[in-house]
Amino acid sequence: TEGFTVSVSSSLDAARAHLARHPVNVILLDLKLPDGEGLSLVDALDPVNAPAVVLITGEASLESAVNALRRGVTDYLTKPVDTTRLRSILGQHARSSGLASEIRKMTVEADATNRFGHIIGVSPAMKEIFRLVSRIAPSSASVLLSGESGTGKEVVARTLHDYSRRRGGPFVAVNCGAIPPTLMESELFGHERGAFTGAERRHRGMFERAHQGTLFLDEITEMPLDLQVKFLRVLESGLVRRLGSEDNDTVDVRVFAATNRNADDAVEKGKLRHDLYYRLKVFHITLPPLRERPEDIEPLVQHFMGQFAEREGESKSISPAAVAALARHAWPGNVRELRNVVYSGFVLADKQITPDVLPLDVRTGVPQPADGDTVVVQVGTPLADAERRIVLATLASLGGNKTRTAETLGISLKTLYARLAEYKGATGSDASEDE
Numbered sequence: 564t565e566g567f568t569v570s571v572s573s574s575l576d577a578a579r580a581h582l583a584r585h586p587v588n589v590i591l592l593d594l595k596l597p598d599g600e601g602l603s604l605v606d607a608l609d610p611v612n613a614p615a616v617v618l619i620t621g622e623a624s625l626e627s628a629v630n631a632l633r634r635g636v637t638d639y640l641t642k643p644v645d646t647t648r649l650r651s652i653l654g655q656h657a658r659s660s661g662l663a664s665e666i667r668k669m670t671v672e673a674d675a676t677n678r679f680g681h682i683i684g685v686s687p688a689m690k691e692i693f694r695l696v697s698r699i700a701p702s703s704a705s706v707l708l709s710g711e712s713g714t715g716k717e718v719v720a721r722t723l724h725d726y727s728r729r730r731g732g733p734f735v736a737v738n739c740g741a742i743p744p745t746l747m748e749s750e751l752f753g754h755e756r757g758a759f760t761g762a763e764r765r766h767r768g769m770f771e772r773a774h775q776g777t778l779f780l781d782e783i784t785e786m787p788l789d790l791q792v793k794f795l796r797v798l799e800s801g802l803v804r805r806l807g808s809e810d811n812d813t814v815d816v817r818v819f820a821a822t823n824r825n826a827d828d829a830v831e832k833g834k835l836r837h838d839l840y841y842r843l844k845v846f847h848i849t850l851p852p853l854r855e856r857p858e859d860i861e862p863l864v865q866h867f868m869g870q871f872a873e874r875e876g877e878s879k880s881i882s883p884a885a886v887a888a889l890a891r892h893a894w895p896g897n898v899r900e901l902r903n904v905v906y907s908g909f910v911l912a913d914k915q916i917t918p919d920v921l922p923l924d925v926r927t928g929v930p931q932p933a934d935g936d937t938v939v940v941q942v943g944t945p946l947a948d949a950e951r952r953i954v955l956a957t958l959a960s961l962g963g964n965k966t967r968t969a970e971t972l973g974i975s976l977k978t979l980y981a982r983l984a985e986y987k988g989a990t991g992s993d994a995s996e997d998e
Contacts, residue, residue, distance in 0.1 A: 567653060574598045579607065587614050589656050592636075594620035605635045613663075615656050615701070619644060632845055637728075638703040648801075651775070651815055652703075655728035662701055666726055670697050677862045680722030682715070684863075686856035692719065692848065699846050700726040705798075707843045708821040710850030713899030716821040717781060719848060724777040729817055732776025737769050740782035748790055749806055752797075758807025770803045773816045783820040783843070784834040795839045818843065853894040853901065860890050860901065867902050871909045874963060879909055881916040888918045892925045903959035910955060911986055922952060951986055954979070 570585065572578035575598050578590075592601045605616050618631045621642035631639055638652050670693070673679045679693040699706060700723045708716040717736060724734045742750050749758075753768030769778055780786070786794065797803050798818060802811040820843045822829060829835040853859065864881060872878045885908070894900055904925055911920040918926050958968045969979040 565650060565653065575601070575604055578604055582608075589653065590614050590616045591640075592616055592618050594618055594631075602631060602634055602636070605631075608635070615663075617652055632702055632704045637701055647813070648815070662726065662728065662730075666697050666701065669726075670694075678866075680725055681718045682722050683866050684856065684859045686851075686858050688851045688856050689859060692850065695846070695848055696722055696726070699723060699848075701728060703728075703817055704845040705817070705843050706819045706846045706848060707826060707840075708819060708848050708850065709826050710821075710823065711852045711897055712823045713897030714850040714852060715898050716823075716850060717779060719850065720777070720779045720819040720821065723819060724779075724817075727777070727817065729776050733773055734777050734779065735769050735773040736779040736781065738781045740785040744787050744790075747786065748793070751790070751794065752803050753805040755805050755807035758805070762807070765805070768803065768805065770797060770814045770816055771812065774814050775816075777817045777819060780818065780820045782822060784822050784824050784829045788833070788836060791836045791839050795836065795842060798839075798842055853897045857890050860894075861886055863898060863901060864889060864905055867905045868909065871906055871963075875909070879912055879914055879916065881905075881908070882918070885916045885918050885921060888921055888925055903956060906959040906963065907955035910958070910983060951982075954982055955986070958983075 570581060570587070572581050573596075575596050582590075590604070592604060594601045601618065605613075608614070608616075613635065615637045616635060618636045618639040619642065620639065640649060640652070669679060673690075673693050677683060677685045679696060682689065682692060682696065684690070684692070696719065706720075706723060708719055710716055720736070721734060724730060737750065739747065749762075749766060749768065751768050751770060753771055754762050754766050756762055756764050797814070801813055801815065803814050804811050822835075824834070826835065826840060826844070826847075830837050830840050864886060868879065868881060889901065889904070896903075904922060905916070907922070908916040908920045954968075954972065957971055958965065961967045961971065965979055965983075966976060969976045972979070974982075
């Protein structure tokens with residue numbers, strides 16, 4: 564009645580015979596069949612042209628679900644089957660029928676383009692990330708992303724979303740470290756009007772906003788422990804209750820979480836509940852720091868140069884000497900710091916980024932703290948140079964948004980444009996532009 568053509572096989576042998584004659588898009592597979600374990604059928608499927616497999620089991624456990632997902636199952640249902648969730652799963656497969664072939668094509672092209680979705684790299688470590696993302700993205704599994712600040716965890720999360728069956732739905736990103744603990748519950752779950760002082764209207768939480776899409780929770784270890792309990796309950800039940808409400812709403816959300824801490828240490832130190840940790844870590848992707856993959860610096864720089872040229876409306880190049888200087892730097896702030904440095908160089912350069920427009924610490928190799936948003940000014944630095952570095956670093960950290968940069972620095976937009984024109988040694992962009 565939903566418009567799908569259905570065939571039924573009552574045993575593994577019958578299923579194999581049917582699949583040999585009739586290719587299918589989706590297999591709804593019982594875990595226990597008369598002649599063996601259902602998952603043995605998955606192991607025999609062609610890994611290149613395999614249909615999506617949805618496991619149906621009456622013996623649901625996190626362990627069995629994780630094992631199934633790692634063996635190639637894309638989703639699972641528990642008995643008795645929730646028909647609403649079944650419709651949702653089949654609808655997602657119908658909307659993304661070409662997804663598998665698209666991922667296969669992109670995997671083949673990755674060697675030539677040095678990118679997979681939004682992820683850039685040529686190093687063996689990043690090629691392994693490409694492989695993991697291509698395998699994990701089409702599934703419904705939760706993913707835990709770990710790595711130092713600035714390594715690109717959100718970039719990987721967005722790529723996972725864009726090549727998942729949920730890519731037609733929203734991608735909602737939340738930085739748990741940026742939300743005061745007193746407001747986090749309301750932000751995640753929403754609230755009703757009058758739920759607390761200042762709640763003047765109903766507020767949809769992040770779970771509701773991410774319905775039928777993906778919720779990305781950055782810095783998950785900053786979430787208070789009592790809230791982690793409620794968060795886990797939503798993951799397991801699919802039900803969310805707004806503050807001040809007595810009713811539960813059903814949400815269908817895939818969750819990615821990220822941390823710049825060592826996840827096992829966070830569990831041991833009580834920053835992350837072990838049950839939530841194991842629920843999130845169906846798959847675990849660890850992003851290597853930039854200093855361990857210097858061969859990725861040049862393709863990243865070229866990618867950023869293209870972005871900045873499009874944004875600023877002018878094309879510039881970068882000299883081999885400047886690329887060499889960038890390659891020698893330790894990059895404690897990782898890819899985020901690299902992007903900021905390249906952007907400041909792009910703003911200052913006339914036609915080509917040369918070493919003299921790069922920050923002093925990059926030219927000389929003097930390290931910064933392990934925070935890419937920090938500027939170190941040596942004693943004796945001229946005030947004009949210190950001001951220039953702070954202005955350009957702030958502009959870069961805010962993604963080139965000049966209005967927000969002026970507000971952050973406490974100066975007028977006109978003054979900011981005057982400073983940028985002064986730094987560049989030429990007339991800047993139209994000061995009336997509000998980016």
